[in-house]
Amino acid sequence: MFVSTILILLSVLLILFIKTFNENLLFYRSPSQIQDGKIPDGFIFRVGGVVVDKSIVRYKNSTKIDFLITDFKEELKITYTGILPDLFREGQGVVMRGKITADGIFEAEEVLAKHDETYMPPELTDSLQINESELERTSKSIK
Amino acid sequence: MIAYIGYFLILLALLNISLLVVSKPLLYKNSDAYNNLVLSTSKLQFPIILLSFICLITSFVLDDFSLKYISSNSNSALPFYYKISATWAGHEGSMLLWCLILSLWMFLASVYSKSLDPSFRTIFLSIMGFLNIGFLAFLVFTSNPFERNVSIPIDGKDLNPLLQDFGLIIHPPMLYMGYVGLSVVFAFALTCCIKCDFKKEWAKWIRPWALMSWAFLTMGIALGSWWAYYELGWGGWWFWDPVENASFMPWLVTTALIHSLIICEQKSMFKNWTIILAIFAFALSILGTFLVRSGILISVHSFANDPARGAFILMFLVVILGLSFFLYFRNSSKMNDSFSFNLISKESFFLMNNILLITATFTILLGTIYPLILDLLGLEKISVGTPYYNAVFLPIMTPLVLLAGFIPIYAFFRHDNNSNLIKYFFLNMFLVLIFSLMSIYFTSNFNLFVFIGYLIFFWISFNLIFFVYKRYSDSKSLYFIRNNIGMLLAHLGLAIFVLGSTIVENNKIEKETIVKLGDTVEIKNYNFTFSGLREFEGPNYKSVRGEFLVKKNGLEETVLFPEKRLYFSSEMPMTEAGISPGFTRDLYITLGNMISDNSWSVRIYHKPLIRLIWLGAILMAIGAVLSIIFRKKAQSPYKATN
Numbered sequence: 046m047f048v049s050t051i052l053i054l055l056s057v058l059l060i061l062f063i064k065t066f067n068e069n070l071l072f073y074r075s076p077s078q079i080q081d082g083k084i085p086d087g088f089i090f091r092v093g094g095v096v097v098d099k100s101i102v103r104y105k106n107s108t109k110i111d112f113l114i115t116d117f118k119e120e121l122k123i124t125y126t127g128i129l130p131d132l133f134r135e136g137q138g139v140v141m142r143g144k145i146t147a148d149g150i151f152e153a154e155e156v157l158a159k160h161d162e163t164y165m166p167p168e169l170t171d172s173l174q175i176n177e178s179e180l181e182r183t184s185k186s187i188k
Numbered sequence: 189m190i191a192y193i194g195y196f197l198i199l200l201a202l203l204n205i206s207l208l209v210v211s212k213p214l215l216y217k218n219s220d221a222y223n224n225l226v227l228s229t230s231k232l233q234f235p236i237i238l239l240s241f242i243c244l245i246t247s248f249v250l251d252d253f254s255l256k257y258i259s260s261n262s263n264s265a266l267p268f269y270y271k272i273s274a275t276w277a278g279h280e281g282s283m284l285l286w287c288l289i290l291s292l293w294m295f296l297a298s299v300y301s302k303s304l305d306p307s308f309r310t311i312f313l314s315i316m317g318f319l320n321i322g323f324l325a326f327l328v329f330t331s332n333p334f335e336r337n338v339s340i341p342i343d344g345k346d347l348n349p350l351l352q353d354f355g356l357i358i359h360p361p362m363l364y365m366g367y368v369g370l371s372v373v374f375a376f377a378l379t380c381c382i383k384c385d386f387k388k389e390w391a392k393w394i395r396p397w398a399l400m401s402w403a404f405l406t407m408g409i410a411l412g413s414w415w416a417y418y419e420l421g422w423g424g425w426w427f428w429d430p431v432e433n434a435s436f437m438p439w440l441v442t443t444a445l446i447h448s449l450i451i452c453e454q455k456s457m458f459k460n461w462t463i464i465l466a467i468f469a470f471a472l473s474i475l476g477t478f479l480v481r482s483g484i485l486i487s488v489h490s491f492a493n494d495p496a497r498g499a500f501i502l503m504f505l506v507v508i509l510g511l512s513f514f515l516y517f518r519n520s521s522k523m524n525d526s527f528s529f530n531l532i533s534k535e536s537f538f539l540m541n542n543i544l545l546i547t548a549t550f551t552i553l554l555g556t557i558y559p560l561i562l563d564l565l566g567l568e569k570i571s572v573g574t575p576y577y578n579a580v581f582l583p584i585m586t587p588l589v590l591l592a593g594f595i596p597i598y599a600f601f602r603h604d605n606n607s608n609l610i611k612y613f614f615l616n617m618f619l620v621l622i623f624s625l626m627s628i629y630f631t632s633n634f635n636l637f638v639f640i641g642y643l644i645f646f647w648i649s650f651n652l653i654f655f656v657y658k659r660y661s662d663s664k665s666l667y668f669i670r671n672n673i674g675m676l677l678a679h680l681g682l683a684i685f686v687l688g689s690t691i692v693e694n695n696k697i698e699k700e701t702i703v704k705l706g707d708t709v710e711i712k713n714y715n716f717t718f719s720g721l722r723e724f725e726g727p728n729y730k731s732v733r734g735e736f737l738v739k740k741n742g743l744e745e746t747v748l749f750p751e752k753r754l755y756f757s758s759e760m761p762m763t764e765a766g767i768s769p770g771f772t773r774d775l776y777i778t779l780g781n782m783i784s785d786n787s788w789s790v791r792i793y794h795k796p797l798i799r800l801i802w803l804g805a806i807l808m809a810i811g812a813v814l815s816i817i818f819r820k821k822a823q824s825p826y827k828a829t830n
Contacts, residue, residue, distance in 0.1 A: 068579075
């Protein structure tokens with residue numbers, strides 16, 4: 046009796062736990078994957094890429110900013126309002142958390158760029174690996 | 189030259205400790221000689237590695253850029269004190285620090301283990317020796333800090349500006365003392381497995397070591413949190429970053445361990461369980477090292493990504509865990525352990541404490557390594573963030589902290605069926621409720637989490653007061669405080685921590701805005717006026733410094749100076765927060781981005797009671813240390829081991 050109560054209780058907890066776990070996962074997509082796959086409305090996920098040269102548009106007297114990121118196959122327009130990390134700049138690898146709006150723009154809630162100029166987010170290095178040579182070319186052109 | 193000596197000393201240390209293995213077959217007939225050999229090698233290890241470490245520090249101070257490690261972590265313009273702390277700021281140097289601390293613990297273990305049975309002591313020290321061999325081999329073969337540059341650079345690349353900070357000078361040594369201290373507990377538990385026994389006197393012997401490691405871990409984690417708070421510029425104190433989790437998991441398991449050891453010692457129960465906890469605590473601290481050093485995680489802590497290092501540590505971990513579990517499952521059934529107790533008893537409450545702590549550890553472990561495993565399998569790239577931890581961790585912790593308030597007074601009810609006691613208890617509960625309601629009424633709008641935070645705080649602290657009062661009125665003396673001071677302080681620290689963390693997380697005010705020179709931003713009853721902006725040069729950076737005049741209710745309160753720095757050597761921009769610390773609140777400003785010449789985007793935070801988080805942690809650590817100092821001096825506990 047006692048043991049079975051505990052078992053039932055444990056399995057209920059386990060189900061609740063798995064549910065919470067699944068609900069709080071954040072998936073990562075690259076710009077090309079966004080073009081290919083369908084992403085449900087309001088789905089919060091992470092996207093990463095390199096900030097495209099000369100694509101940054103700042104708004105006057107506001108912290109709003111628009112820019113493009115690329116994985117060297119597809120580009121994606123990002124819009125963000127808020128304070129950017131110190132190392133946000135053209136040619137830098139960045140990762141954003143947010144959602145896609147109806148017009149295909151990614152609305153970022155958070156922008157991450159790591160505190161190391163040679164840093165590349167791990168998700169990015171993979172999705173960019175095929176285009177490594179291109180990456181080298183761009184980073185040279187930036188320098 | 190100095191570097192050569194340093195390297196030679198590391199090799200010497202490896203050779204010295206390898207004597208343990210080599211001489212075992214040679215001296216198998218003469219166990220006394222072998223015991224003495226083990227003892228002397230264990231003691232010798234520490235001075236050798238210490239000298240080598242001093243060599244590395246000296247090379248740093250003398251700017252010896254012919255060493256790869258120094259040229260990539262230091263710079264001639266770096267201030268003197270950061271040159272010293274840079275010794276352990278990178279991977280190789282911090283591994284040398286790790287080995288140094290391991291040998292220090294081994295030294296202490298060999299000095300303070302005279303009371304243990306000689307054969308037990310030899311096995312115990314040999315296991316410590318094997319761990320030494322493992323980590324020294326790791327140092328020599330994959331992470332040699334004395335490796336030479338092919339061509340000598342004129343100047344070094346500089347230390348990462350984030351790490352040029354006081355917090356970094358003490359955070360790693362503290363954390364490592366904790367991590368590595370667990371090796372003593374681990375070696376001890378394995379020896380018990382080999383000896384097929386775990387006497388209660390032994391539990392008494394090992395508990396101070398577990399407490400000491402726990403105190404260091406607590407301080408190490410708290411320092412890391414404090415550093416992240418003022419240095420990263422986000423104003424947060426805990427990010428559920430995998431690297432933080434890596435240090436938090438051993439802490440949780442060690443917390444379970446120091447509690448289960450009490451039952452081991454007092455009731456001679458939970459022996460098997462305690463041994464498993466000891467193994468897990470150390471395994472998790474190696475797992476932490478693996479996660480941080482292998483480069484599969486990206487953070488301030490991970491340096492060069494070298495797969496060989498990850499592979500080595502992973503293999504080391506597998507070997508250690510494999511051997512431990514082999515020994516454990518072979519011998520644990522022979523151990524004389526009892527696991528039968530009443531459903532409502534001190535033991536069962538301690539068991540609940542342990543189960544909750546272990547469950548919490550597993551939820552964190554899952555959140556930390558599940559994304560890594562999915563990624564390694566190439567299935568999906570995911571991350572697990574704060575919402576998951578809040579949703580899972582807090583419900584597990586709530587009953588745990590309630591237990592922390594109840595267990596101390598539980599003993600009264602068992603020994604005493606006096607109805608007055610029940611009356612006092614209900615009066616106490618009533619007071620807890622009244623105080624919580626009053627606090628929330630006077631300090632903030634109703635918020636369920638803050639209310640629960642108050643309830644927990646008063647529940648724990650009033651029960652502790654109840655405990656002191658009852659013990660005093662029973663014995664009419666305060667001598668009992670001596671034996672309980674550790675528990676009292678640590679539990680009070682926990683209560684203070686819970687109060688601080690719930691209030692700061694629920695009542696903090698964060699504002700992101702754009703300010704022009706002369707603008708005033710209002711937060712609560714504070715006015716922040718952007719009153720100045722000037723440029724200046726530091727020793728190895730130039731800086732733009734803002735000046736914010738803070739007024740509270742119209743009266744001048746303080747001036748804050750947030751900075752944006754650019755370090756010369758790495759061209760890396762850095763944000764330095766302007767903080768006005770206070771017991772009741774912190775005011776916190778960081779400069780964001782320059783919008784135009786005289787206007788900047790800024791973050792302004794008001795963080796109520798955030799200092800309580802670290803105060804709580806400090807109390808816990810002090811509690812642990814005091815309970816080592818004042819542990820019950822029962823009739824010479826060590827003699828009984830023979």
